[in-house]
Each structure stands twice: as structure tokens, then as C-alpha cells.
Amino acid sequence: MSNDARTDGGTVTEADPGASAGLLSGLDAYRVLLYLGLLGMLTFFLIPIESGLVTSFKTASGVSGSLPFAPPTGGTFTFEKWRAAFDALGRGLINSALYAIPATVISALLGSFTAYGLTQSNWKQKYKAPVLALLVAGVFIPYQAVLVPLSQFWSMIPLQEWLGFLWALGINNDYASVIELIITHVAYGLPICTVLFRSYYKNMSDEMIEAARLDGASIRRIYRRIVLPLSGPMFAVVLIYQFTQIWNDLLFTLVLVQTESSAAAPIVLILAGLGTSLEGQDFALRMAGAFIAALPTLAVYIAFGEEFAEGVAT
CATH class of the missing domain: 1.10.3720.10 (MetI-like)
Incomplete structure (x- = not known):
């Protein structure tokens, strides 16, 4: 008897592994895009804070000679x-x-x-x-x-x-x-x-x-x-x-x-x-x-x- 046959003469349809895998991959892709979007928004809002914080630890030459969000290096670091x-x-x-x-x-x-x-x-x-x-x-x-x-x-x-x-x-x-x-x-x-x-x-x-x-x-x-x-x-x-x-x-x-x-x-x-x-x-x-x-x-x-x-x- 076929695996799809039932004792009452009907048939059952087995789940399609390919369809399940496609749904799972689609869900994973959605989550990846969601998390990437949230990470991008977090980065966007934190950049000004990070820029201000690293700037506060720079000397005058460090401020004028580097990008705002670049951390101080060498002799440009100061308290x-x-x-x-x-x-x-x-x-x-x-x-x-x-x-x-x-x-x-x-x-x-x-x-x-x-x-x-x-x-x-x-x-x-x-x-x-x-x-x-x-x-x-x-x-x-x-x-x-x-x-x-x-x-x-x-x-x-x-x-x-x-x-x-x-x-x-x-x-x-x-x-x-x-x-x-x-x-x-x-x-x-x-x-x-x-x-x-x-x-x-x-x-x-x-x-x-x-x-x-x-x-x-x-x-x-x-x-x-x-x-x-x-x-x-x-x-x-x-x-x-x-x-x-x-x-x-x-x-x-x-x-x-x-x-x-x-x-x-x-x-x-x-x-x-x-x-x-x-x-x-x-x-x-x-x-x-x-x-x-x-x-x-x-x-x-x-x-x-x-x-x-x-x-x-x-």
C-alpha cells in the first residue's frame, strides 16, 4: 500500500519539505532585514553622541586634524x-x-x-x-x-x-x-x-x-x-x-x-x-x-x- 493511502480509501498529502524550507528562509530573511534596519537606526542616532564624546577627549590639533567621529590617537588624547x-x-x-x-x-x-x-x-x-x-x-x-x-x-x-x-x-x-x-x-x-x-x-x-x-x-x-x-x-x-x-x-x-x-x-x-x-x-x-x-x-x-x-x- 502507498504511504499516501488511508485505510478508508482516501489519500493524505504529505508536507512539502521545500515549501517549509522556503517559508523558513523567507522568515529568516525578514528578520535579518529587520535587525539590519534597527541596527542602522541605532547607529544613525548614536553617531552624534559618539562624535561629541570622542571630540571631548581631543586636543585642539586633534579636533582640527581628524574626522569628528574618529577616536583620539597618540598625543591628541587629553582629559x-x-x-x-x-x-x-x-x-x-x-x-x-x-x-x-x-x-x-x-x-x-x-x-x-x-x-x-x-x-x-x-x-x-x-x-x-x-x-x-x-x-x-x-x-x-x-x-x-x-x-x-x-x-x-x-x-x-x-x-x-x-x-x-x-x-x-x-x-x-x-x-x-x-x-x-x-x-x-x-x-x-x-x-x-x-x-x-x-x-x-x-x-x-x-x-x-x-x-x-x-x-x-x-x-x-x-x-x-x-x-x-x-x-x-x-x-x-x-x-x-x-x-x-x-x-x-x-x-x-x-x-x-x-x-x-x-x-x-x-x-x-x-x-x-x-x-x-x-x-x-x-x-x-x-x-x-x-x-x-x-x-x-x-x-x-x-x-x-x-x-x-x-x-x-x-
Whole structure:
């Protein structure tokens, strides 16, 4: 009896080994092309970072005598640019931390409070809708549109007089601009923080909140005992976003601090003029300064990376 014959008189069709091999080879070819494409994209995006990093370790002759992405060789390798950049940016790192950290934390907390009030409170919808509309509109206001009003506003506030007790302690009065930057970034960051937290709280379990209300928990207690502990992933998203925006902001610092010679000058303001002189641009020094300025934001992302991924997924 033939291998294809069945006992009931029918036939069976054996699988074609050639067809299976062709399908497998086609799948392998697709994966190879996919991985090659992904590798090409990765290389494309990493080349600028690699070029900047190797440039920061080159001498002036090494920068002018080699391709940007070529590593330093022989006598063109030096750590001097990193030392010089750190010396120039050291005070800027401290000044930026003085306003970036408080502004990030305060705006995140206020955004969480506001979003909680817009989602879990007993407000009527007709009151919530206008507030939410104003907050959403605030997200789309560009920095450039508020620079002149911002400057005029702070010129009318006698902050130097109000903080006179600090200057009497020997603190440089230039640090009044740090207070101005904290308040400005909190006000400007509140809308986006609220919108992000609101989307997170809208997906929170209503049954859990309702059960707490039935047990007699107040709105403050519900937030402190239930909502806040569950908000860790979204706090990570907001903290990373806000800290990155505040740390890298240059426009507000130009308006409020104005000059890199100020004792309160942040790192982005000092970095803007780093390596610039009448003799030309010191690209190696500028690249070293750029990487030093980026280290705090990288550290924040590494610290909250896992929670950030969870918050974005939700």
C-alpha cells in the first residue's frame, strides 16, 4: 500500500519539505532585514553622541586634524577639557540644582493634588470643565509668548526687599533669581503635570475609592492612604519630564538671570558661552561641558527608569 493511502480509501498529502524550507528562509530573511534596519537606526542616532564624546577627549590639533567621529590617537588624547569644563560649570551645577529640584517636586505635588480634585472630588462637572480647559490651554502656551509678561511681572515684585534678611546673612542677592525661577517653573509646569496625573487617576479603580468613602474616609485620607501610594509610576513620569525640561531650559534663565557672570547663573547659561572666545570655538571644551550638563538628567532617568516605563504603559 502507498504511504499516501488511508485505510478508508482516501489519500493524505504529505508536507512539502521545500515549501517549509522556503517559508523558513523567507522568515529568516525578514528578520535579518529587520535587525539590519534597527541596527542602522541605532547607529544613525548614536553617531552624534559618539562624535561629541570622542571630540571631548581631543586636543585642539586633534579636533582640527581628524574626522569628528574618529577616536583620539597618540598625543591628541587629553582629559584637560573635562577638567576645564567641570571647573567652569561647577557653580552652575549647584545653582541649577537649587531651583530644578524644588520646582520639579513642587510642581509634581501640586499637579497630583489638582488632578485628584478634578477626578475624585465631589465637584460638579460644570465647575470641573472650565478649570480643566484652562489647564489644557496652559500646556500649549509657548515659552516665547510669556517672556515679556514674565519680565514685567517680576520687575513689579519687590523680592529683593522681601528677602533682605537673607542678604543680611551674607547670601548674594543674585540668588533672588533662583526663587523667581522656582515659582516660574512651578507655574508653567502645573498644567502638564495636572493633565498627566488626571489621565492616570481616571483609570484608577472606582470601587476602591468608593469602599474607602463608605468606611468614612475623608477626601484627604483617601488621597494620603490610597491615591498617593498608587501614584508612584506617574510621579516617576512627571519627575523625569519636569526635571529634564527645567534643567535644560535656557529662555527663562536668560530673562531672569540674564548673565553668566551672576553668582546664581545656572549651568545652561554658563554652557552657552563655554569655549567661545575671540580666537574661535573650542569644540572639545564645549562637548565636555555638554556631557557634564547632561549627567544629572541621565541620573534621574536611571533612578526612576523602571517606574517611568510602568507609568507610561498605564
